[in-house]
Amino acid sequence: MSPTRVLVLNSGSSSVKYQLLDMGDGSRLAVGLVERIGEESGRLKHTPAGGDVREWTGDIPDHESALKAVSAELAKDGLGLDSPELAAIGHRVVHGGRRFTAPTVIDDAVLAEIERLIPVAPLHNPANLTGIRTAQALRPDLPQVAVFDTAFHTTMPESAARYAIDVETADAHRIRRYGFHGTSHAYVSRETAKLLGRAPEEVNVIVLHLGNGASASAVRAGECVDTSMGLTPLEGLVMGTRSGDLDPAVIFHLMRVGGMSADETDTLLNKRSGLVGLCGDNDMREIRRRIDEGDERARLAFDIYIHRLKKYIGAYYAVLGRVDAVAFTAGVGENAAPVREAAVAGLAELGLAVDGDLNAVRGDEPRLISPADARVAVAVVPTDEEMEIATQTYALVMGTKGSGNLT
Numbered sequence: 001m002s003p004t005r006v007l008v009l010n011s012g013s014s015s016v017k018y019q020l021l022d023m024g025d026g027s028r029l030a031v032g033l034v035e036r037i038g039e040e041s042g043r044l045k046h047t048p049a050g051g052d053v054r055e056w057t058g059d060i061p062d063h064e065s066a067l068k069a070v071s072a073e074l075a076k077d078g079l080g081l082d083s084p085e086l087a088a089i090g091h092r093v094v095h096g097g098r099r100f101t102a103p104t105v106i107d108d109a110v111l112a113e114i115e116r117l118i119p120v121a122p123l124h125n126p127a128n129l130t131g132i133r134t135a136q137a138l139r140p141d142l143p144q145v146a147v148f149d150t151a152f153h154t155t156m157p158e159s160a161a162r163y164a165i166d167v168e169t170a171d172a173h174r175i176r177r178y179g180f181h182g183t184s185h186a187y188v189s190r191e192t193a194k195l196l197g198r199a200p201e202e203v204n205v206i207v208l209h210l211g212n213g214a215s216a217s218a219v220r221a222g223e224c225v226d227t228s229m230g231l232t233p234l235e236g237l238v239m240g241t242r243s244g245d246l247d248p249a250v251i252f253h254l255m256r257v258g259g260m261s262a263d264e265t266d267t268l269l270n271k272r273s274g275l276v277g278l279c280g281d282n283d284m285r286e287i288r289r290r291i292d293e294g295d296e297r298a299r300l301a302f303d304i305y306i307h308r309l310k311k312y313i314g315a316y317y318a319v320l321g322r323v324d325a326v327a328f329t330a331g332v333g334e335n336a337a338p339v340r341e342a343a344v345a346g347l348a349e350l351g352l353a354v355d356g357d358l359n360a361v362r363g364d365e366p367r368l369i370s371p372a373d374a375r376v377a378v379a380v381v382p383t384d385e386e387m388e389i390a391t392q393t394y395a396l397v398m399g400t401k402g403s404g405n406l407t
């Protein structure tokens with residue numbers, strides 16, 4: 001029998017999320033997270049199916065050592081990377097530019113292209129590359145598949161994808177809006193249709209992926225028609241550490257008047273802005289706790305976050321013309337009821353409302369939180385980027401889906 005297991009690696013700037021899945025029956029054999037890579041003390045949390053959670057803290061200087069630690073943890077349960085039951089390793093790759101519109105088996109040319117895109121995904125693509133190279137070194141015989149955050153957004157029309165700048169300059173530097181979190185937007189929009197009991201082709205959905213990075217998308221009949229992130233994952237919503245939208249002249253001002261270099265400005269906007277820049281915290285749990293204690297800075301940070309979110313809901317309502325559902329997902333979207341409530345507050349004229357009791361319910365299943373008679377469904381739809389990456393990876397290596405390889 002051919003192997004059916006897929007290891008999924010989601011390497012972020014300072015973390016690696018991973019899952020080992022059996023695509024034969026869709027079961028999860030192990031899930032885990034390595035955090036604080038490169039910081040003073042790293043942390044690994046590993047949960048084998050049906051077993052106890054194992055946690056340790058220690059020195060994890062880089063992504064290579066993180067992956068080796070993951071491999072050692074899996075081996076303790078007899079699920080090591082040397083297992084003949086492993087069919088492939090699926091990697092989340094954040095920036096795929098315009099060339100990658102589908103999952104792709106990784107070869108040297110694909111690696112070179114991911115590397116070429118580092119300047120437009122400086123927080124993400126380097127970590128993704130290290131993940132791939134380390135996995136290749138551990139299992140050179142296995143197919144390694146890249147699943148791109150940008151792929152789902154390649155259907156955006158030119159009117160949404162182009163910036164209004166000189167066309168020749170834009171084309172010379174491949175400047176356009178690519179969009180990110182596409183695996184999540186694709187999965188969540190499909191799951192939302194399922195929740196409504198309809199086919200994806202029949203529904204228009206606004207997906208709000210609110211994690212540490214955050215983005216919104218407008219999905220018409222299963223296809224992305226607009227999304228809030230752009231050339232890089234910096235545009236759009238207010239995020240944990242990123243500013244999202246601002247007047248581009250802020251950057252010239254910081255450089256000319258503030259004496260900052262391009263790199264310093266980049267770091268300011270990507271790492272010291274958003275919620276952390278506004279109030280010192282990027283975790284929504286902590287911000288809510290501070291608000292409950294009467295903290296004004298936390299309150300203002302929350303209000304700015306919500307104001308931007310509401311603007312995007314309105315914008316994508318207009319883009320779609322008819323909206324069947326608004327779906328909240330990712331860490332904040334799935335867990336922070338006050339964010340969901342505030343984001344749609346005052347939008348009853350648009351048919352949008354949340355029911356307080358339904359909104360307070362916690363759980364892992366997709367669920368409606370709008371009143372029964374609402375014109376537009378508001379839903380919490382947990383994302384599952386890892387399952388989606390595993391599904392696409394397995395389909396590709398089993399030959400049931402064409403590769404989006406370089407053309």
Ligand SMILES: Nc1ncnc2c1ncn2[C@@H]1O[C@H](COP(=O)(O)OP(=O)(O)O)[C@@H](O)[C@H]1O
Pocket residue numbers: 210211212213240282283284285330331332335336
């Ligand atoms: N119970 C909760 N209540 C409010 N916010 C939460 C909760 N759990 C997680 N979060 C938020 O989710 C964020 C992480 O979301 P996640 O989707 O895991 O992000 P990423 O994939 O970008 O690391 C945290 O920074 C925190 O703000």
Ligand SMILES: CC(=O)OP(=O)(O)O
Pocket residue numbers: 012094124149180181211212213214233
């Ligand atoms: C693209 C992006 O912002 O990803 P993340 O939310 O994992 O940082």
Ligand SMILES: [Mg+2]
Pocket residue numbers: 211212213330
């Ligand atoms: Mg995420």
